[in-house]
Amino acid sequence: MPTRINDSIRLEVAGENALMLYFSLNKSLVSEQQTSTITSSISPIISNEVHQAVQLIRQHFTIEIIDLIPSYASILVVFNLLEIDHHHLRNKLKSVLKQCGSASSKQGRLVELPAYYAIESGMDLVRIAKHAKLTVKQVITLHQAQEYRVYAIGFAPGFAYLGEVDERIAMPRLTTPRLKVPKGAIAIADRQTAVYPAESPGGWNIVGLCPIDMFNPQADPTMPIEVGDRLKFVAITKLQFIELGGKLPNQVSSNGKE
Amino acid sequence: MAKNENKNTLGFIVNNGGVLSLIQDAGRYGAFNLGLTNGGPADPLAFYWSNRLCGNELNSTAIEINLGGLQLTAQVDCVIAITGAPMPLTVNGQAKDLWRSFLVKAGDKIHLGFTSLGVRCYLAVAGGFDINPIFGSTATVCRESIGGISGDKLVENDVLPCQAVPKAADKLKQLMLAKHDQPKYSNEVLLHTVLSYQHQHFSAIEKRLFFSSEFQISKHWDRMGYRLQGRAIKADISGILSEGICYGAIQIPADGQPIVLLNDRQTIGGYPKIGAVISQDCAKLSQCRQGDKVRFEPISMSQADNFFHLNLSRFNQTQLIVCS
Numbered sequence: 001m002p003t004r005i006n007d008s009i010r011l012e013v014a015g016e017n018a019l020m021l022y023f024s025l026n027k028s029l030v031s032e033q034q035t036s037t038i039t040s041s042i043s044p045i046i047s048n049e050v051h052q053a054v055q056l057i058r059q060h061f062t063i064e065i066i067d068l069i070p071s072y073a074s075i076l077v078v079f080n081l082l083e084i085d086h087h088h089l090r091n092k093l094k095s096v097l098k099q100c101g102s103a104s105s106k107q108g109r110l111v112e113l114p115a116y117y118a119i120e121s122g123m124d125l126v127r128i129a130k131h132a133k134l135t136v137k138q139v140i141t142l143h144q145a146q147e148y149r150v151y152a153i154g155f156a157p158g159f160a161y162l163g164e165v166d167e168r169i170a171m172p173r174l175t176t177p178r179l180k181v182p183k184g185a186i187a188i189a190d191r192q193t194a195v196y197p198a199e200s201p202g203g204w205n206i207v208g209l210c211p212i213d214m215f216n217p218q219a220d221p222t223m224p225i226e227v228g229d230r231l232k233f234v235a236i237t238k239l240q241f242i243e244l245g246g247k248l249p250n251q252v253s254s255n256g257k258e
Numbered sequence: 259m260a261k262n263e264n265k266n267t268l269g270f271i272v273n274n275g276g277v278l279s280l281i282q283d284a285g286r287y288g289a290f291n292l293g294l295t296n297g298g299p300a301d302p303l304a305f306y307w308s309n310r311l312c313g314n315e316l317n318s319t320a321i322e323i324n325l326g327g328l329q330l331t332a333q334v335d336c337v338i339a340i341t342g343a344p345m346p347l348t349v350n351g352q353a354k355d356l357w358r359s360f361l362v363k364a365g366d367k368i369h370l371g372f373t374s375l376g377v378r379c380y381l382a383v384a385g386g387f388d389i390n391p392i393f394g395s396t397a398t399v400c401r402e403s404i405g406g407i408s409g410d411k412l413v414e415n416d417v418l419p420c421q422a423v424p425k426a427a428d429k430l431k432q433l434m435l436a437k438h439d440q441p442k443y444s445n446e447v448l449l450h451t452v453l454s455y456q457h458q459h460f461s462a463i464e465k466r467l468f469f470s471s472e473f474q475i476s477k478h479w480d481r482m483g484y485r486l487q488g489r490a491i492k493a494d495i496s497g498i499l500s501e502g503i504c505y506g507a508i509q510i511p512a513d514g515q516p517i518v519l520l521n522d523r524q525t526i527g528g529y530p531k532i533g534a535v536i537s538q539d540c541a542k543l544s545q546c547r548q549g550d551k552v553r554f555e556p557i558s559m560s561q562a563d564n565f566f567h568l569n570l571s572r573f574n575q576t577q578l579i580v581c582s
Contacts, residue, residue, distance in 0.1 A: 012454065012455070013452060013453075013454040013559050014454050014455060014502075014504045014507070014534060015452060015454060015504035015505065015506050015507060015533075015534030015535075015536075016452060016506065016534065016536045016537055016559075016562045016563070016566060017504075017537070017566075018502075018504035018505075018534070020454070020455065020501070020502070042499070066287045066288070067287050067288050067289075067290040067291075068290065068291065068502075069290045069291070069501075069502030069503075069525050069526060070291065070502075071499070071500055071501045071502055071526050072499045072500060072501070073499055073501075074499075074501040074502065075502070076290075076501065076502025076503070076504060078287075078290075078504060081563070081566050081567075082570075085563055086559050086563065152500055152526055153291060153292060153293045153526075154293045154500065154524060154525045154526030154527075155293065155524060155526070156293060156402070157292055157293045157294050157402050157404065158292060158293055159293055161500070215292065215293075217392055217393065217404075222292055222393075223292055226291065227291065
């Protein structure tokens with residue numbers, strides 16, 4: 001059943017009206033078994049290809065495709081059974097994506113997001129520093145030094161999985177998740193990092209706060225980033241954070257101002 | 259709000275939202291990349307019938323009533339139809355049939371009791387409910403606080419605007435679906451399944467077990483998914499890199515108990531999946547509840563395609579009866 005599109009992309013069935021594109025590193029000599037282990041690793045090269053394939057599909061298809069879900073190393077293609085069947089879709093995807101993965105693949109946009117890193121905004125900074133045997137300052141420096149990639153969006157509206165944090169500050173999830181993680185919390189789970197788009201329960205380790213809305217249905221675009229983008233956090237002062245509309249979690253509850 | 263100036267402001271007022279009543283259209287598509295799921299009617303077939311009985315476009319906004327208990331008062335004269343699980347329906351205390359359209363007058367009180375068979379009903383109104391869409395849809399997904407009136411289930415005093423029928427409409431034709439054409443709801447369903455996703459990580463024996471076992475619906479069943487109980491099915495991997503989850507996908511977590519993912523599922527996830535249930539059987543599953551029994555049967559993608567088109571042409575060819 002799987003169809004190979006080229007050395008790095010294979011096409012499989014997902015459901016009645018959904019096909020799955022799986023991406024792996026372009027190594028024509030590795031066996032199928034090895035390929036599947038390679039696929040399960042997170043790589044910016046693979047992510048680039050995912051991004052490129054999404055653009056190609058959006059360019060070449062219109063009403064046949066209902067929606068796409070890109071992720072770390074895959075794209076779920078949900079199609080309209082009234083417009084195309086899976087045989088035709090396979091063939092069309094094959095021809096559209098053949099050139100995907102070539103060296104010419106362009107990188108995603110670079111987006112900068114302001115981050116207020118401090119003990120009052122990053123309630124887990126001290127714990128991470130202790131765990132990593134580093135100072136809080138070093139943890140902050142390492143977190144903002146990295147250029148992250150937007151690997152996937154899901155879990156909740158606007159929740160973007162960013163990778164990968166410097167392994168020195170990788171930190172396992174809390175054993176007991178918090179009932180309330182503040183909106184804008186910048187947090188770490190293992191080697192992933194993310195910005196919580198809204199107040200929600202969560203078990204990631206909080207290092208700071210971002211004053212920019214990660215998900216705003218009234219804004220266009222709704223999110224400042226998309227899958228495939230590159231992202232850097234830029235440290236800002238408390239004053240800048242407030243000026244950009246940021247709110248410290250205790251402020252919200254104590255004076256109740258919007 | 260200025261936005262609503264040209265729209266209807268009257269329609270129905272909610273006296274009691276019941277257990278869980280949700281504004282739904284056919285679903286939200288095109289926002290998966292933002293992490294938004296599709297929502298939409300858990301039983302699309304009953305939903306489409308409610309709209310057809312009202313002479314509407316099939317994706318017009320209706321109310322999904324889960325288990326029952328919804329009480330409304332009409333503020334305008336309009337035509338409605340209720341389809342789905344057999345909930346006792348009264349208008350001003352008088353029993354009324356489901357699966358047919360009828361006129362209600364301003365002031366009429368519509369009550370839905372509770373159903374013991376099936377789970378969900380759809381109440382459509384001629385012209386559809388006038389709700390502002392968000393991301394192209396009015397579908398309510400409570401977990402995301404998106405859609406409907408305020409991203410949540412209906413509560414007392416919510417107003418659901420709709421068109422009033424013109425005065426001469428008393429002789430408006432009323433439609434019904436013949437008894438033998440109505441879907442039958444059952445405590446046992448067969449779920450046709452396309453093998454897909456990580457199925458190669460389930461051995462031939464595990465697959466045989468999966469397709470020959472009976473599963474019971476656990477107490478965890480909702481619009482997001484149905485968690486089943488039965489013989490544990492084991493994959494040779496415990497997790498995968500998070501990837502897109504389609505409607506009907508069957509996740510097998512480490513405890514081996516399958517979860518069939520439905521309308522309000524998360525868009526991505528990292529559990530291994532053995533396959534996906536076809537849409538018409540997801541609709542049947544969504545009419546089941548705790549203790550009901552299901553089995554899985556493997557079919558090919560081409561058979562799934564045939565089922566889909568057969569089902570659709572059956573729906574399109576079924577004639578409604580015009581009542582005098």
